[in-house]
Structures are given as C-alpha cells and as structure tokens.
Amino acid sequence: FVPTSLVTAPAAPTSSSSTSLNVASAPRVNSSGSTSSFPPGDNKAWSPDSWKNCIAKQMPVYESQEELDAAVETLNRVAPLVFAGEVRSLHEKLARVTQGQGFVLMGGDCAESFKEFHVNHIRDTFRVLLQMALVLTFGSAMPVVKIGRMAGQFAKPRSEPNEVIDGVSLPSYRGDNVNREEFTPEARRNDPNLMVDAYHQSAQTLNILRAFSTGGFADIARLHAWNLDFVEDTEEGSRYQKLAAKIDESLRFMKAIGIDTSKPEFTSVDFYTAHECLLLPYEQALTRQDSTTGKWYDCSAHMLWVGERTRDLDGAHLEFTRGVGNPLGVKVSDKCTPEELIRIIDTMNPQNVPGKLSIIVRMGAEKLRKNLPGLIRAVQREGKAVVWISDPVHGNTRKSESGFKTRDFDNIRAELRAFFDVHDEMGSHPGGVHIEMTGEDVTECTGGVSAVSDETLNKNYATACDPRLNGSQALELAFLIAERMRLRTGLPPL
Numbered sequence: 001f002v003p004t005s006l007v008t009a010p011a012a013p014t015s016s017s018s019t020s021l022n023v024a025s026a027p028r029v030n031s032s033g034s035t036s037s038f039p040p041g042d043n044k045a046w047s048p049d050s051w052k053n054c055i056a057k058q059m060p061v062y063e064s065q066e067e068l069d070a071a072v073e074t075l076n077r078v079a080p081l082v083f084a085g086e087v088r089s090l091h092e093k094l095a096r097v098t099q100g101q102g103f104v105l106m107g108g109d110c111a112e113s114f115k116e117f118h119v120n121h122i123r124d125t126f127r128v129l130l131q132m133a134l135v136l137t138f139g140s141a142m143p144v145v146k147i148g149r150m151a152g153q154f155a156k157p158r159s160e161p162n163e164v165i166d167g168v169s170l171p172s173y174r175g176d177n178v179n180r181e182e183f184t185p186e187a188r189r190n191d192p193n194l195m196v197d198a199y200h201q202s203a204q205t206l207n208i209l210r211a212f213s214t215g216g217f218a219d220i221a222r223l224h225a226w227n228l229d230f231v232e233d234t235e236e237g238s239r240y241q242k243l244a245a246k247i248d249e250s251l252r253f254m255k256a257i258g259i260d261t262s263k264p265e266f267t268s269v270d271f272y273t274a275h276e277c278l279l280l281p282y283e284q285a286l287t288r289q290d291s292t293t294g295k296w297y298d299c300s301a302h303m304l305w306v307g308e309r310t311r312d313l314d315g316a317h318l319e320f321t322r323g324v325g326n327p328l329g330v331k332v333s334d335k336c337t338p339e340e341l342i343r344i345i346d347t348m349n350p351q352n353v354p355g356k357l358s359i360i361v362r363m364g365a366e367k368l369r370k371n372l373p374g375l376i377r378a379v380q381r382e383g384k385a386v387v388w389i390s391d392p393v394h395g396n397t398r399k400s401e402s403g404f405k406t407r408d409f410d411n412i413r414a415e416l417r418a419f420f421d422v423h424d425e426m427g428s429h430p431g432g433v434h435i436e437m438t439g440e441d442v443t444e445c446t447g448g449v450s451a452v453s454d455e456t457l458n459k460n461y462a463t464a465c466d467p468r469l470n471g472s473q474a475l476e477l478a479f480l481i482a483e484r485m486r487l488r489t490g491l492p493p494l
C-alpha cells in the first residue's frame with residue numbers, strides 16, 4: 001500500500017431519512033430492467049443517495065426500516081477502509097495499462113464468508129496471488145497490478161430469488177452481508193446488521209493484507225516460501241520453483257552490480273482491493289468526501305465493479321458508480337451490444353479518463369470469439385480508453401452430474417486463449433485477468449494438472465457461491481498467460 005492523502009469527512013447528509021434506505025419508496029427489485037425516472041449519465045446532480053431514484057436490481061428487501069436505519073447509521077460513522085491517495089495510485093497504474101504498459105491480476109473468492117474467515121485463508125490466497133504476479137511479471141516483463149477480490153466481496157446477485165429443496169422454498173442465499181447460507185427461514189432472513197459484521201471482517205482482512213504486503217512477507221527474497229505445501233509436489237509447483245531459481249539468480253546478479261535489493265521495490269508490493277458494487281446501502285454509507293479534492297470516494301474498496309446482472313443503463317448501480325472517484329469495472333457477457341457498451345462507458349467514464357474504467361469480459365470462448373471483436377471495434381472507433389480484462393470463469397459454469405456447480409479448466413483456458421487471439425487480431429491490449437480462486441486445496445473446478453474430476457468434487461467443495469480455482473490451478477493459469485504474453489512481445493518460452 002502507498003502513502004495516503006486522507007479522506008476525512010463522513011458521507012453527507014447524515015440525517016437518518018437521507019442516509020437510509022426507505023423500504024417503502026424503493027429500490028424496487030426488478031427483473032425486466034425497465035425505465036427509471038432518473039437516467040444516470042445525464043447532467044442531473046449526483047449524490048451518494050441519488051441511486052435511490054433508480055431501479056435497483058438484486059437488492060435485498062429488509063423487513064424493518066428501523067433496523068436498516070440503525071445499521072446504516074452505524075456504518076456512516078465507521079472509519080474508511082481505503083484512502084483517496086491509495087485509490088489514486090491504483091488509478092494511475094490502470095491508466096498505464098490502457099496504454100499497453102502493464103497487466104492486471106484480479107483474484108479471490110466468489111464470496112467471502114464469515115465461516116471461512118481466518119488469517120491463514122487470507123495469507124494463502126495472498127500467497128498464490130504473489131506467485132501468480134511473479135510469474136506474470138517475469139514472464140511478460142511488464143508491471144502487474146495486483147488486486148484482491150477481498151475485504152468486501154460478500155454480496156451476491158442470484159439467478160433465482162428462491163431456492164427450493166425437497167419442496168421447501170426459501171429466499172436464495174445472497175452473501176454473508178445479506179443473509180446466511182444455512183437452509184432455514186431464520187438464516188435466510190435479510191439482516192441489515194450483517195453489513196456491519198461484514199465491514200468489521202473487511203477491516204481485519206485489510207489489516208492483514210497491509211501487513212503482508214509491506215511487513216516482509218512479500219519480500220522478493222522470500223519467493224520460495226510462497227509455494228504452498230500442496231502445490232509444492234505438483235508439476236506447477238516445480239515449474240514455479242524453477243522460475244524462482246532463475247529470479248534468485250537475477251537478484252544475485254543485481255546485488256553484485258550494486259543494486260540495493262533491500263529497497264521497498266523489492267521488499268513490498270502495492271496490493272489493492274475490489275469487489276462487486278452490489279449492496280448499495282453499504283456502499284453509500286462508506287462513501288466519503290475527500291478533504292483535499294472535494295471528490296467523493298467509495299472507501300469500501302480501491303476499485304468497484306458493476307456485475308453483468310445489474311449494469312442497466314438506467315439502473316441504480318450505474319447511477320451510484322458514476323459519481324465516485326474510484327476506478328471502476330463493468331462485467332459484460334455476450335448480451336452486451338457495442339452500442340450499449342459505448343453508452344455504459346459514457347455513463348461510467350464520461351470524461352474518458354484513462355484507467356477509470358475496465359471492461360471485464362465474461363462470455364465463454366465461443367461467444368467471445370463472435371462478440372468481442374465488435375465491442376473492441378466500437379471502443380476503438382469512439383476513441384475510448386479502457387482496460388480490457390478477461391474473466392474466463394463466469395461464462396463457464398456448469399452443473400456436474402453429482403450436482404455440484406463447477407467449471408472445467410479446459411473451458412477456462414479456451415476462453416483465455418480466445419481473449420488473447422481476438423486482441424492479437426484487433427491490435428488491442430489484453431490488459432488483465434479476473435478469476436475466482438483461493439489458496440486452499442479445494443476441489444471445486446475440474447481439470448488442469450491438479451486433475452480434479454467430477455467424481456472427486458466432493459472431496460473438498462467449500463465455496464459459499466461459485467467454484468474457485470485451487471492454488472495449483474491458479475498457478476497453472478498464470479503460466480499459460482505468461483507464455484501468451486511472451487509470444488506477443490516476441491520473447492522465447494519460459
């Protein structure tokens with residue numbers, strides 16, 4: 001993390017009527033994406049709560065307005081999790097990626113959970129991200145911007161409002177900051193106090209991440225120690241050790257010619273956080289005005305993205321995000337037309353500021369080959385500066401015969417390959433990857449050298465929502481990407 005310029009003022013206004021969500025007056029849950037009286041992107045005034053005038057899809061409805069007001073009031077007073085100076089430093093790095101100088105690595109759980117929370121869980125995910133970043137930096141000879149889906153990635157959009165088990169129907173689980181996974185009416189009740197619990201867990205997570213990124217753990221001299229025990233014995237583990245040995249040698253050479261490898265560039269990393277901007281009462285309460293610039297920042301994370309299911313042009317999520325100074329992302333599937341994408345860009349980044357907006361493409365290999373060229377062409381024609389990021393996992397979810405939600409490594413690899421092929425053809429920069437992964441030895445995605453199969457998914461299937469790549473599958477992906485980046489720049493294979 002970098003030095004900060006402090007964000008100080010709490011989100012105005014502070015009266016309970018304006019800072020809270022009025023259940024009676026919307027946001028309405030709507031699945032048709034129809035019109036709103038307050039289209040974002042026009043010149044209407046923005047405020048942290050102007051999203052309340054728009055239709056908010058995927059939003060929990062709370063039973064008690066009082067309970068919600070009290071939770072939001074508590075969050076209005078908590079300390080910001082991130083600071084404007086950090087957010088701006090991420091923005092600058094992303095701006096360089098729009099110019100082809102850098103690669104973004106985003107990864108973490110689909111849904112963080114209270115049950116899985118442990119310092120070792122955070123450490124191990126962070127460790128794999130460090131390994132992946134090292135492979136990508138060395139492989140591509142480019143700076144890698146490291147962003148965790150961590151410290152706030154709780155709320156989940158769902159395909160179905162209800163879950164039915166043995167004829168019993170209950171509201172779907174929507175993330176630990178909304179309701180609980182257990183299949184009982186009490187657990188599935190939307191509880192606004194969970195937002196406060198999620199905030200406190202995020203604060204702890206960030207504290208650990210800050211310590212790991214600057215306190216010696218991320219020192220490049222320790223690169224061998226980042227290998228996880230269960231990865232160590234795999235093909236990817238030994239491939240990593242070989243690469244680590246090469247880097248060790250380069251470090252020894254640098255030292256020999258007088259470069260000081262005890263400098264922060266070698267001993268710490270800049271690590272950022274991001275999550276889906278979904279649960280707007282939480283995001284609004286963490287939105288604060290920067291005392292030095294007067295700009296509003298959502299201080300729940302450095303970067304926020306809007307999901308595929310909530311990116312309606314006239315919806316509450318675009319209205320909220322258009323007003324905050326953070327770098328933003330938007331997920332797009334094959335349902336997004338080039339015209340729609342340009343309108344989204346004009347709403348989320350009206351000044352066309354480089355680094356402000358990343359387009360996170362998730363459509364599956366086949367649809368990507370068909371649809372991505374048109375999206376890139378439109379962006380090129382309109383002269384928009386965006387970071388193109390591949391999310392090769394969300395378009396590749398399937399149900400195994402044994403009933404597990406899973407993803408095949410082959411399909412993930414195929415989508416990444418398609419993403420790189422299309423950028424090669426279009427002369428654009430493949431700017432990053434966004435994946436759901438964990439440092440744990442889970443069996444949630446099939447394939448890869450780790451050879452998880454449909455039959456072994458039940459061995460350690462632990463995710464609270466979507467299936468994650470385990471440590472060795474994630475590392476394998478990093479090597480694939482690094483090789484592809486090398487090919488682009490004419491470097492020999494690793």
Ligand SMILES: O=C[C@H](O)[C@H](O)COP(=O)(O)O
Nearest residue numbers: 110156157158159160465466
């Ligand atoms: O993480 C993404 C979505 O929440 C998830 O893919 C939706 O899953 P569902 O179809 O099980 O609701």
Ligand SMILES: C=C(OP(=O)(O)O)C(=O)O
Nearest residue numbers: 110307308309331362394
């Ligand atoms: C919900 C998610 O993705 P998408 O919006 O792409 O479906 C996610 O990233 O977990």
Ligand SMILES: [Mn+2]
Nearest residue numbers: 110436465466
């Ligand atoms: Mn997911």
